[in-house]
Amino acid sequence: MVDKGDVEKLAELARINVSQEETETLAKEMSDIVDFVSQVQEISGDAKPVIEHKNIMREDGEPHEGGLFTDDLLKTAATAKGKNIVVPKIISND
């Protein structure tokens, strides 16, 4: 069961704004979906533990020439100045 309070909390965590009306629809739809997917617990019980995830590492050698991709990557940002991405202020003064 997913209620309106849950949807509001999830939306806040996921950084998505939902309207009052949307909250109601989503609570209903997500409840149906969560009920439906709960059946996984019927077969997962006696399962062996999930295979361990492993990292595949590589040597951190032979770097490419500095700045090779900087301009192309900066172009994809919403706002940039010089060699920096400009972001809205995070810490306020008050």
Add this chain to the structure above:
Amino acid sequence: MTSISDIRAKLLSKELSVEEVVNAALQNAKAKESYGAFLELYDDTKEQAEYAQKLLDEKGEEAPALCGIPIAVKDNMLVKGHVATSASKILDGYVAPYDATVIAKLKEQGAVLVGRTNMDEFAMGSSTEHSAYQKTLNPIDDTRVPGGSSGGSAAAVGLDIVPVALGSDTGGSIRQPASFCGIVGLKPTYGAVSRYGLMAMGSSLDQIGPLTTNVEDAKIVFDAIKGLDPKDSTSQSGKEVETSKKMKIGVPRDLMKEGVDEDVLNHFEASLEKLKEQGHEVVDVKFETAKYGIPVYYIVMPAEASTNLARYDGVRFGPRVEGKDFNESFSKTRTEGFGEEVRRRILLGTYVLSSGYIDAYYNSAERAREVMRAELREIFEKVDVLATPSTATPAFKFGEKSDPLAMYAQDIFTVPANLTGNPGISVPMGEVDRDGVKLPVGIQFVAPHFGEERLFTIGSDVTGEEYTK
């Protein structure tokens, strides 16, 4: 429909130049613009065609298999210097700063990339109705959907605009639209094709593959794009499994007891009979965990998608909607940028991963996935391939699946292969009559990991095409 070998023969005999082939594809795309297969036709095809022609003139018969072949690309793969949006407003105008590995490989072969195709936003959907930009119509019946999420790619091939399009398949997004559009679609073994430069949805499920007019072409494209890639640590150059000419085909009939269209079932049984006549053996198998495929998938996929889509914050990619501070900008950008289905899946993913629920949902789903893998391994000790219909029904009408769970049920036969990493192929098995229109339906085969050759062999026995390894 035109195949790779049809075009290659004409290029080699100099009956047509690469430029003529490419221009014909572009003209055809413009003539069929109302189908909405493409989001954009590229403006640098002339240069690409010149490069291909040069390669072809130099090497002749030795030129790579895809040299001079026009190819369409799903809008979630990066082609350097071109816009790529995953059919989402949140990436409106985003220009790819590098080539995806599959794109680099195609370019090296001299393939000509003609444009990017429509899709469900971030590959979330089974009808392409979730694109933020446009509808795509089914090539056979324009009142119906082409399937999804690679619906634009399937339509581009089904409309005979290009012989090949790339798609991506997270839960059936290549095989289901291939079935709905009467063409061949291959989802390779997980890791067989590099995902570098593919916008991630469910990272443990996503795989790039070809949509083509026949099985031989699927093999040609698969050979061109597969292989270990240091830029994707989940990619592998696995050992190909043995393929015999006569196979033992397992049919999980329990899965087809309800919800499958009767005409689809009749075509499926007829295809199996045809395969028996060709010397294959057909046996019933139990695949008991398969029915849990959809519930497992709708936990794992949203969980991974919600994590992957956290990067769209209005800072590094795409436009930003300004707010009074960082957090408000962040939320406003995502609220305006993401469509309804994407928002729903992000919230669902956030839910199944949140503390208090992660064990009951996400961890349970991952354990269930392991049970499925184990069962499938056992099945493949007894049979060479599994066969099911690709989809339970032919293409449905626009707006018919407005309930999310009804849309999710589309993937019933296709999701198990994504959850277990096995390769699957959909090939056309016949047509069913709906309101006087003959709609194509596909048969799906699934093989052990790196058993693509088995899929090509059995698939070509269904289509009746000449196929030699």
